[in-house]
Amino acid sequence: DSGVTQTPKHLITATGQRVTLRCSPRSGDLSVYWYQQSLDQGLQFLIQYYNGEERAKGNILERFSAQQFPDLHSELNLSSLELGDSALYFCASSVRWAEGEKLFFGSGTQLSVL
Amino acid sequence: GESVGLHLPTLSVQEGDNSIINCAYSNSASDYFIWYKQESGKGPQFIIDIRSNMDKRQGQRVTVLLNKTVKHLSLQIAATQPGDSAVYFCAENMASNTGKLIFGQGTTLQVKP
Numbered sequence: 098d099s100g101v102t103q104t105p106k107h108l109i110t111a112t113g114q115r116v117t118l119r120c121s122p123r124s125g126d127l128s129v130y131w132y133q134q135s136l137d138q139g140l141q142f143l144i145q146y147y148n149g150e151e152r153a154k155g156n157i158l159e160r161f162s163a164q165q166f167p168d169l170h171s172e173l174n175l176s177s178l179e180l181g182d183s184a185l186y187f188c189a190s191s192v193r194w195a196e197g198e199k200l201f202f203g204s205g206t207q208l209s210v211l
Numbered sequence: 212g213e214s215v216g217l218h219l220p221t222l223s224v225q226e227g228d229n230s231i232i233n234c235a236y237s238n239s240a241s242d243y244f245i246w247y248k249q250e251s252g253k254g255p256q257f258i259i260d261i262r263s264n265m266d267k268r269q270g271q272r273v274t275v276l277l278n279k280t281v282k283h284l285s286l287q288i289a290a291t292q293p294g295d296s297a298v299y300f301c302a303e304n305m306a307s308n309t310g311k312l313i314f315g316q317g318t319t320l321q322v323k324p
Contacts, residue, residue, distance in 0.1 A: 099254065128310055140255070140300065140314035153309035187254050191310050197243045197262065198310035202254035 100124065101203035103188050109209045115176040118206045122169055122190030128152065129171040130191070130200060131163055135184040146171055147194035178210045223321040230288040232318045234301035239282060241303040245312065246275060246286045250297045258286070258299075288320075296322045 100123035110116055122129050131143040142155035146165035157163075160178075165171045175182060185205045191198035224230045236244070242263040247255035261268045261275045261284075268275050274287040284301050298319050302312040 099256070101254075130311060132314075139316045140302075142311045142313065145309055145311050153311045155311065189254075194310055195308060197304065199245065199257055199260060200310065200312055201257065202247075204252075204254050 099201040099203060101188055101190050101201050103186075103203035103206050105206060106204065107207045107209075109211065110178060111211055112178055112180060114178050114210075115174065116178065116208065118173040118175070118186050118188075118208075120171045120173070120188030120190075120203060122171070122188075123201055126190035126192050126201070127169065128191045128194045128198070129165055129169070130189040131157075131171070131173050132187040132189065132202075133184050134187060134205070140187070143173070145194070152194050175208070180210050183208055183210045220316070221319045221321065223323060224291050225323050226291060226293060228291055230286075230291045230295070230320060230322075232286045232288075232299050232301075232320065234284040234286075234315050236282050236284060236301070236303050236315075238303060238305055238313075239279075241305050243304040244275070244277060244284050245302045245304075246273075246284075247300045247302060247314075248295075248297045249300065249317070255300060291320075291322050293322050293324060296320055 102121040104119045128147045130145045133141045143157040145153040163173045187205045189200040189202045245260040246258040249255045259270045272289045276285045298317045300317045302314045
């Protein structure tokens with residue numbers, strides 16, 4: 098168990114809908130990362146937050162947004178969902194924000210868009 | 212662009228043999244590398260890391276080798292066990308002032324009993 102908690106484990110929804118994925122980082126970790134894993138793209142970095150502030154952005158679509166709350170948990174919001182958004186979404190956390198940090202991953206949320 | 216690539220998509224080894232998983236990276240500015248193991252239905256699990264000022268690091272049954280000249284990373288697993296069967300990813304972090312990791316496509320390790 099990595100100590101990173103993600104909910105829900107599975108999510109089935111329809112195209113055009115909006116969903117929220119939730120992540121609680123390991124105790125003491127201030128940085129949260131979101132990754133998308135699909136068969137054809139592998140593990141793709143989406144966005145990083147550190148202590149409530151956006152730290153780095155990857156290939157995150159404009160339809161997607163995230164935030165990190167004062168209690169350090171994070172939410173990833175996916176809207177106007179398309180079939181191609183079906184993927185595993187992972188949250189990871191680390192103590193700080195900079196290079197050389199080990200990232201600890203949660204078990205992921207499997208999103209299926211029908 | 213940013214990319215980390217793996218030489219072989221699938222590696223099949225006999226139980227008890229040593230395994231070597233290879234990875235090529237393209238960013239010469241990368242200064243930190245990690246190997247992750249992902250089992251079915253689970254998130255990536257940290258195995259071992261290495262910084263660019265080292266060329267070898269050993270853990271329990273695992274060794275990571277870094278060759279900066281040819282931008283190559285390898286993971287050696289000694290006495291491979293059935294529980295080692297998983298997908299293995301290498302990941303790199305550039306000195307980009309963030310902790311974000313760029314992942315390779317992954318290699319599936321199959322251990323035959």
